[in-house]
Amino acid sequence: MTATDPATEAFLAHRNLLFTVAYEMLGSAADAEDVLQETWLRWADVDLGSVHEPRAYLVRITTRQALNRLRTLKRRKEAYVGPWLPEPLLTAPDVAEDVELAESVSMALMLVLETLSPTERAVFVLREAFAVGYDEIAAAVGKSPAAVRQIALRARRHVDARRPRAVVTPGETRAALESFQRALETRDLQGLLDLLAPDVVMVSDGGGVKQAALRPIVGAGKVARYITGGTGKFGATLAVAPAVVNGxxxxxxxxxxxxxxxxxxxxxxxxxxxxxxVRNPAKLSRVGAEIPLARR
Known part of the structure; x- marks a missing residue:
């Protein structure tokens, strides 16, 4: 690719957007990168003279490639050891400042998206996170605009019934994490219990490589004991640092x-x-450097 090539310039101009679309559909940065490579190969063969909106065309290619990869991921997840969590991304502060973008890549919402069918997920992501028009979505997923509207409505109802009920500010989350960190470092069981909701659910992902609970742990008492018991094995060698992950x-x-x-x-x-x-080593390579995300 050369900087003077119009196809390359258009692709690079929208690369962060395309990565974000693929990541929200797949929950895997590694697979999102593969989708971008496939998108580029197809984009490079396109007659640019026939393309009126490069952004829309690139999003369409990316969506189709991501939908194809979702089928592979489904088979991979069926054989996964223990619970599966999205691959965490170290994100820049400006992602946290964009409330809609931060929510769309949050661990909580990404897990809800896992309960949608591939087509429902694609429609929901394109419509809700990126405000793509119904006609464009229809072209990307191979459905009629009327069908896409119905899918979008069904997916939105499904997500709304499962997403957190209230918007929480980054400051509130940060304060809770600071209290959690203090309780963790001092092995303060009661301090942890005070922070946890009675019906708290903890999901840990070791991928069969690192030790992790093979099923979600439910209940404040069980979660607190699991945390203090697990971290107690590491002693003073455990270091805890704040970061901005998935916005x-x-x-x-x-x-x-x-x-x-x-x-x-x-x-x-x-x-x-x-x-x-998330403890699976294969999912921790994107927390060493900030990953740029974009909605436009």
Whole structure:
């Protein structure tokens, strides 16, 4: 690719947007990068003279490639050891400032999107996160505009019934994480219990490589004991640092200077109602450098 090539210039101008579309559809940065490579190969063969809106055309290609990859991911997830969580991304502060973008890539919402069919997910992501028109979405997913409207309505109802009920500011999440970190470092079981909602759910993803609970842990008492018991094995070698992951405050846990896991949380009614702990080493390569995301 050369900087003077019009096809390359158009692709690079929209690359962050295309990556964000693919990531929100797949929950995997590695697969999103593969989709971008496939998008580029197809875009490079397009007659640019016939393209009126490069952004729309590129989004269409990316969506189709992501839908194809979703089928592969489904088979991969069926054989996955333990719960599957999205690949965490270290994101720039401006992502957190964009409320809609931050919510669309949050761990909590990404997990809700996992419950949609591939087509429903594509329609929801394009419409809700990127405000793509129904006609453009229809061309991308191979449905009529009328069908896309119905799919969008069904997907929105499904997501709304499962997403957090109230918007929580980054400051509230950060404060909860600071309190959690203090309780964690001091092994304060009661402090943890005070932070956790009675019906809190903790999901941990080790991918069969790192130790993690094979099923979600439910209940404040069980979650608090699991956390204190697990971190107690590491002793003073465990380092905890704040970070902005998927557009929201999170914690990065390290052992011996190497990232061991990423912890994201969901807050409802002032308490932690959801915890998402990613330990699978294959999913931790994107927390060393900020990943640019975009909605436009």
């Amino acid at each position: 929201s405050p999170a914690l990065v846990l390290s052992l011996g200077g190497e990232v061991d896991g990423v912890l994201a949380i969901r807050i409802e009614d002032g308490r932690i109602s959801g915890m998402y702990y």
